[in-house]
Amino acid sequence: MANLPTAAPAARGIKPRAKKHAFHLDMTPMVDLAFLLLTFFMLTTTFSKPTVMQVAMPVKGPETPVSELQSLTxxxxxxxxVHYFFGLNPGPDAAGLRTTTFAADGLRQVLLGFRARQPEGVVLIKPTDESTYQNMVDALDEMNITDQKKYALVELSAADKALLTARAL
Incomplete structure (x- = not known):
């Protein structure tokens, strides 16, 4: 609330001189209102909910065979x-192994091209020991973005490790 100090009344017959009064504004009600509004909006706002990805894991049992012609590794x-090749393993020859990145013009284009050629194809995702958890999450995100129906997380085989070593040489 505003406070205006008042002066004592002047003696009779003398016209009081106009004095400049100091103005003081009490900010307490405005601060109270600001905190009430802040509390109201904090309690009524919906916070961002964490997004989770549904991954259906297969039941333990016999392994499902994958066709050589309908797979991308x-x-x-x-x-x-991301190193990739069409099929299960191109053998010791590293010429069939191609390399790309997680960029939109990289892995996504490879997956879209594979899905156009093989609508019922299976994508096998094999993380190496040097890859990060973020790489696997990015690969799974690309599966959702490109609407891949069948994909699996598979352990890296000895033949795949040999292929990567031959590629490094």
Whole structure:
């Protein structure tokens, strides 16, 4: 509330001189209102909910065979690199192994091209020891973005490790 100090009444017959009064504004009610509004908006706001990805894991049992012609294998490696080849394993020849990144013009285009050629194809995701958890999450995100129906997280085989070593040489 505003406070205006008042002066004592002047003696009779003398016209009081106009004095400048100091103005003091009490900010307490405005601060109270600000905190009430802040509390109201904090309690009524919906906070961002964490997004989770549904991954259906298979039941323990016999392994499902995958066709050589209808598969794409992704090898997640260090430095945000994705090595891929069509089929299960191109053998010791590293010529069939291609490399891309997680960029929109990288892995996404490979997956879209594979899905156009093989609508019922299976993508095998094999993270290496040097890849990060973020690489696997990015690969799973790309599966959702490109609407891949069948994909699996698979352990890296000895043949795949040999292929990557031959590629490094």
């Amino acid at each position: 992704l090898l997640l490696d260090k430095n945000q690199q």
